[in-house]
Amino acid sequence: MRVTNKMLVTNSLANLNRGLERMQHLSGRLAAGKKIMFPSDDPIGTGNVLRMCKGLEETRQYVANTDYGIGMLMAIDGAFTDLTSILQRARELAVYGANGTLPEDSLYALAKEVNELIDHAVKDANSTYAGTYIFGGQETSAPPYSAEVDGDGNITAVNAEYTSTEGMTVEVGPGSQLEISLPGSVVFDGDDGVFKVLIDLRDKLRNGDTEGISSESIGKLDKVISELLRYQAEVGAKTKRLETTKSRLEGLDINLQTLISKTEDIDVAEAIMHFKMQENAYRLALDTTARIIQPTLMDFLR
16 A cells, blocks of 8 residues: 555644644643543442432432431420420429418419410420421411400410421331321310310419318329320430431541542543653653654655
């Protein structure tokens, strides 16, 4: 086969362009710090990275869910702590009121304080976390309780306005959900609930019913305090479970990030070595091309 100067020039330029393309590809990967720039670079690795990125996104959403759940449960725990203090103070007042020697004015003063405790309990029942009413169950956008007040400023009844018997749940893993709220009905409503017990105590103090305070009110207060502490223990157990789950998810997050990095991130030292090798090959190709393309007669006729 006859080889012409044009064939030599064409082939040499084509080889030089291929060398430049390889150098451009290597420099691009070095600049980006990634060894997979396009799916065609490593189809299997690309598929693995996509699956791991999806898993990482889901894991981070679960972490966000656990953070929200922990915050909600801590808000409930704080409200229960406050309610316990209210009920313990009410019990102290009940013990004072059970003393049959107190004058009417003293009983009335105790009743006024209990009325203030009822108002405080209503505020606790309408506590919020991140704009969500924590004791409304799944009804979270409006205050769950409202108080009826007579002309003397006494709270005569507390009504459940926007509540449900089902609590809120968060997803903390594939197919794994945990209830993070406690419907107010289990604590506040009913004849043995916080509001009814406190209102009955207030009324007995106003009426001077020391016998009823001693035989009924103190026992009911002890019972509701005991129930409240039991629910608070359940909240603490759920909080601990969420904290453990969050710790595990954060460890999984780190592992996934490490795997993604190993799959798609470039080995800088290795990449620089390949780039220098390609650069040397390109320089050698330039030198070789200069030797192949010899001067022609036209160069001497100028």
